Amino acid sequence: MFTRDDCENMPTISARLPSEEKDELDDVAELLSEDRSTTIRKALREGLETLRLRVAVEQYQSGDVSAAEAAQLADLSIAEWLDVARERNLTTQLELSDLELDADTAAEL
Template sequence: MPSISARIPDDERDELEEVAALLGEDKSTTIRKALDEGLKELRIRVAVERYQTGEISVTEAARIAGVPLAEWLDICRERNLTTQLSAADLERDAEAARDL
């Protein structure tokens, strides 16, 4: 497994140590979990923003978010997202969903 290093402020280091202790894990494991969860949330945030502006389709949003289409639709419902897509865009998305 490759290694990376990063400089973090003292308060973030303290928080890392506290969370690692709460989880009963070493700092490296806690960092990997935090990075994984954070990257997933960042992908979803980008997908939400682009989907909400109509820049991307529902299938493209699911791809960017790194989730299956059904899970993306759950995210949309949970976040009360509305689409800015045209009827043609929606039909194309429906066709793509049927092909899955």
């Protein structure tokens, strides 16, 4: 929970929402027994985490990034990323050098 001082030091942003989304936001805020601002911050935080993970999965799956790079994109530790990759049965077309880099990165942890 944020104090009044915390909130006063936060930048303010605004967004336009269709009335259906505003109604949905109000419904979720009521469901969570929170004010609209708190619900927006939670939704934004969770949504950003989801988007980061989706991009990491897509780039890893296409072979554009190594496991270590995907972990960094998803803002996860390499161990957390490897759990995600295992849970989602992700495969990639990485070169041996990429795998060696991932092994070196994991060894440093």
